[in-house]
Amino acid sequence: MSTHTQFSAEDFFAQQPPPKDLDKRLEAVQRFVERNVNEGRRVVLITSGGTTVPLEHNVVRFLDNFSAGTRGAASAEHFLGSGRYAVIFLHRQHSLQPFSRHYSHSTNPFLDLLDVVEADGGVLGKGKAPAEHLPLPDGHLFPPIPSMQSPPSSPPLAYTPLPPLNADEPPNTDHGLTIQIRPPHLAPMLSLLRSYKVVKSLGILHSIPYTTVSEYLWYLRGISRVMGQTKDRQGQALGRRGMYYLAAAVSDFFIPYTKMSEHKIQSGKGSLVIEMDQVPKVLKTMVDEWSNEGFIVSFKLETDPSILIPKARTALERYGHQIVIGNLLDTRKHEVVFVQKDGEEWLRIPHHDGPDGKEIEEDIIARLMELHEAWTSKGGV
């Protein structure tokens, strides 16, 4: 692979088509920011997860990176839990989400935490073998699995329907079954569910998915501008009360729209040589033009410890924002370094593997909130 042109941010947006629903999404962001700033909250934009680089317009193949979105999703929970911030969560589609992340993907298989309890108190699969109801009359082991989008009109359950206890009762549509959370899992799930419901009812989390690096940059620019320009009822801009927490792992290279193959790249001509251009560095423009003095935190990931701090420092000097948080691939869950103009500060937590261990994002967000507070008081907002 060889690298090629250096695009300016302006060239990039002139050449790369915007996401289809950009305007609608940005209008919704505007309403979200306005409402929250009028309710006295600060607003943080969190970017989370990796970006893809498609190789074809009709995309069959793409380049990706490792990020699962753990840092972004965990951080969102801590900002929200503080009660002081509303969160715009710009995330890679299907990456980890605040709250649901505790039970999604492979971390905590949700279905294994639940029991099906029948009307007579028996637990399906425990003592009460599901096999005693099988096979179904048509020979299948279980009926078609209903889609969550269109629930079936009659419940396709694989056991004998129980009659209602008395004739006045409404039809027993769930066959007298309950789903029960296994006792050790109840307390954490309840606490999580309550937190999630509080956040939903207050309307303080607004999520937007992206997939490609191009979509990511369009949204980043649009949301930053909206945050930068939004004013409260007193006519005061969000300004320094806005924070930008850029934890997404963004590709450094991409294939411009005009150079991309229309259809699936065909084999048969020997090796494939891909030429990629450099993704523009938009942080400087974000500082100078979009964010209106918002507090900007970028992340720097490296694998070679000897270059982590020098690279973070170079970024800070080049773009002129407030903080670079440096982390190494292997240790990113246990230690990070805050690099600011006047020095470096390491945050560390003990290594842990258990489910009850503390996450480093708790300390990262606590410290950032202090630094943000100092930044807003300097600006007098």
Ligand code: PAZ
């Ligand atoms: O998403 P994740 O929790 O698996 O990883 C987080 C991270 C390492 C992507 C993030 O902390 C980070 O460093 N983002 C910036 C990466 C970069 O240098 O482009």
